[in-house]
Amino acid sequence: MTDTVGVIGAGRMGAAMTARLRSAGVEVVLWNRTAARAAAVAAATGARVAATARGAAAAGPVVLVSLADDAACRAAYDGPDGIVAGAGPGTVVADTSTVAPGTSIELAALVAAGGGAMLDTPVSGSVPVVERGELTVMAGGRVAVLDRARPVLDLLARQIFHVGEHGAGATMKLAVNALVHALNQAVSEALVLAERSGVARRAAYEVFANSVAGGPFVQYKRAAFERPGQTPVAFSLDLVGKDLDLILDLAARSGASMPQAAANRRAVADAVAAGLGDEDMSVLARYLRGLA
Template identity: 60%
Template structure:
């Protein structure tokens, strides 16, 4: 299939590479052209050009503002869409943003799925992402061959916007686990039990999970492990969770406490570091000089 990737960040680049390896024709657009060129696929000059070329468009951007900018205007995604094409919005967004861009997509006779993913770059490379998809079933059937290349599991969770809601629910748990693991490790270290010893118990205990296992290197060897999910994006997602909770009347004290801790880490310059670096903030309150 002809697939366009809009957004050549860590996840977008990995998805483009995986799809190319599987034999799909791929074009990439990114506002910073150098990032798109680094993927090794064809590069579009505009988001409109990428969308006009493709049958399936996967969008992977950092936040709601970037998504709204990418869809709108004469060079945006919506302007290039052809009738019958399908856009899969994989970014983590406010559900209201999903509905806003759906109007632009629908005006062009195309379909939008909100399909945020659970998983990191290594899982993209292995084709083991989890897609949480909201939107029409027939559109999902149309793009399933593309998503199957990237995913071990595809959940159709309901109508448009449901994918964004479930992704925020998943991240509520994920980010709580990250905070709890960081606190547990620092507690044990302060009591003179090495971090590696504690982690070995964690991954073989009742709290063992895929997340706890694959974050081990980030917690034990932070200076040698690439960033998978930066703390500034963690703060963004916790903000979205708080906004949704306020709209629907959900009381979420743990998520609020986790956000306060992450914002404090950002205040001392840790935003670009991996989410596991929250353990370092708990230790000393400032980032490592390295």
């Protein structure tokens, strides 16, 4: 088992991964662009804080990256204090960020030029899923490199799928999120339909949860939909918009027709314009109630 892991990014998922690794007895060296956020996570988990992304990347043979978007990834990888500078021979960088497949390919080439190896390893699952070690990992890159990262990924994941070369993991994550965001829109619309037609919210959701549609998404978003404003933000609506932009760009590049994703993007844009971007993705139901 790897004794020390570098973690780049102390947002919701990065913090949860840090806590999970620390609970398994793994030393974590953490870096975040906002130092105060890294310090808070370190104080809560017992992780150590690195002054630079380079320092965290040099901490162990496996480095986990969890950043918000393509721009944040490029900024963290590049430069004399970046991930590439710290990821020398023998280092595996497993990037869990949701980014464009082309960005993953680009960053993998940079890491390889510096002597390290990279995988795109985006994940499916929320913070509670991380805490239980039950993420699904979609890995792109060489199988031999994935095998070197498995001891760390196995602490976070219930299942790991190798789906192809660099960029394939990122592609698969966008495909999964296209489905997740469609489900979020559908649940929001169906719940508001039931409510406006006279069925109590909790009664309606109880039926959803026990119907043929009651899969994992419906189950783990139950509290957020039933008690809006009383549950922590798991995935903000502005990040949904970012994902849908990446999904539609990939669709345009690959020639895939995605009319539902396009409609979902318009709905999310309207809700974000109404000031709901920082709220959980389930806030779409509240937005639709207002329209009704």
